[in-house]
Amino acid sequence: MSDLFTSVRIGTNVLTNRLGMAPMTRSRANPDGTPTPLMAEYYAQRATLGLILTEATQPSDIGQGNISTPGIYTDAHIEGWKKVTSAVHAQGGRIFIQIMHVGRMSHPDNVVGNLQAVAPSAIAPKVQLHTPTGMQDVPTPREMTDDDIRQTVADYRHAARCAIDAGADGVEVHGANGYLLQQFFAPNANLRTDAYGGSIENRTRFAIEIVKAVVEEIGADRTGFRVSPGGTLGDLNEGTEGPALYRYLIEQLDKLGLAFLDVMHWGNEELLVDIRKLWHQTLILNRPGRPREQIGADVKTGLADIESYGAMILANPDFARRVQHDALLNEPKKELFFGGDARGYTDYPALA
Numbered sequence: 001m002s003d004l005f006t007s008v009r010i011g012t013n014v015l016t017n018r019l020g021m022a023p024m025t026r027s028r029a030n031p032d033g034t035p036t037p038l039m040a041e042y043y044a045q046r047a048t049l050g051l052i053l054t055e056a057t058q059p060s061d062i063g064q065g066n067i068s069t070p071g072i073y074t075d076a077h078i079e080g081w082k083k084v085t086s087a088v089h090a091q092g093g094r095i096f097i098q099i100m101h102v103g104r105m106s107h108p109d110n111v112v113g114n115l116q117a118v119a120p121s122a123i124a125p126k127v128q129l130h131t132p133t134g135m136q137d138v139p140t141p142r143e144m145t146d147d148d149i150r151q152t153v154a155d156y157r158h159a160a161r162c163a164i165d166a167g168a169d170g171v172e173v174h175g176a177n178g179y180l181l182q183q184f185f186a187p188n189a190n191l192r193t194d195a196y197g198g199s200i201e202n203r204t205r206f207a208i209e210i211v212k213a214v215v216e217e218i219g220a221d222r223t224g225f226r227v228s229p230g231g232t233l234g235d236l237n238e239g240t241e242g243p244a245l246y247r248y249l250i251e252q253l254d255k256l257g258l259a260f261l262d263v264m265h266w267g268n269e270e271l272l273v274d275i276r277k278l279w280h281q282t283l284i285l286n287r288p289g290r291p292r293e294q295i296g297a298d299v300k301t302g303l304a305d306i307e308s309y310g311a312m313i314l315a316n317p318d319f320a321r322r323v324q325h326d327a328l329l330n331e332p333k334k335e336l337f338f339g340g341d342a343r344g345y346t347d348y349p350a351l352a
């Protein structure tokens with residue numbers, strides 16, 4: 001366990017321990033996407049973790065898919081996030097804002113101006129989303145034009161700049177969990193015949209262009225990337241070429257010298273071992289549903305530099321201390337994950 005409580009670098013930041021808070025959408029921002037003082041309190045409570053990765057945050061109106069998720073592209077967003085980042089820094093924490101464009105995982109009822117979603121191809125995922133009038137099928141998106149692609153790269157660049165202006169230590173570009181960038185990776189969501197579809201090189205082009213733009217804007221040492229190889233969320237199927245796509249993508253991203261790669265692991269251990277070899281910077285590993293007794297095992301073997309946890313940290317603001325002292329953990333209240341107030345958010349008790 002003690003390996004977790006040694007320092008590790010993320011870009012120019014030296015973290016005090018190797019525990020990270022996995023990004024978690026909590027849908028408690030103001031309707032215009034501005035983070036609230038309650039969000040500042042929530043993140044500050046968790047600042048004893050080496051690293052906080054924030055909830056997914058949209059870079060544009062069209063990048064939003066769920067209700068009450070935060071944005072990072074207006075002056076109001078910057079002011080709201082400043083309160084969050086300064087509260088975390090005051091407690092000695094480090095915080096990277098996860099930037100996510102949802103692509104087709106959206107519903108017009110959840111988006112400013114009721115915009116139709118955009119995606120690599122006009123294919124609806126067979127999923128439902130929570131909307132103000134209850135669960136609804138996700139409608140068919142519009143295929144992105146060249147202009148949409150250029151604009152989205154520009155939006156990520158702008159969002160990254162806004163994140164730094166808001167005092168964040170950096171950003172994580174979200175390439176996982178069925179959202180826009182992974183939609184480009186998956187052949188069942190990307191039927192394009194242009195430079196962004198078909199071969200592995202083409203399907204990863206958009207993600208790499210976004211990362212390069214972000215790096216140009218804020219620097220590689222403030223830029224991370226999240227992947228979820230083999231993940232099927234959002235009705236995606238990466239097909240048999242999936243592992244090869246990730247090997248290629250990660251090799252390309254490695255050349256950029258990013259601060260970290262964040263792997264949400266879906267079970268392909270052989271690929272995970274390869275990723276560790278291909279990636280020369282800090283590697284964050286998140287294993288969904290990892291049992292408590294395994295905490296620290298991946299840092300111990302050297303497979304990961306940082307282990308991140310989601311639900312357990314959501315329910316335990318002082319997770320680092322509890323791990324260190326082998327203390328009991330609070331149970332997460334799933335019914336209070338998304339939306340609402342302080343209940344199930346900032347009211348989980350810390351150890352006495």
Ligand SMILES: Cc1cc2nc3c(=O)[nH]c(=O)nc-3n(C[C@H](O)[C@H](O)[C@H](O)COP(=O)(O)O)c2cc1C
Nearest residue numbers: 022023024025055056264288289290309310311337
């Ligand atoms: C309430 C909740 C919200 C989540 N939202 C996001 C998100 O915004 N971005 C993301 O990349 N992953 C998101 N995830 C996935 C987590 O980052 C993590 O990968 C997952 O919960 C598995 O880790 P765990 O078993 O330790 O919770 C979310 C998970 C939960 C429980």
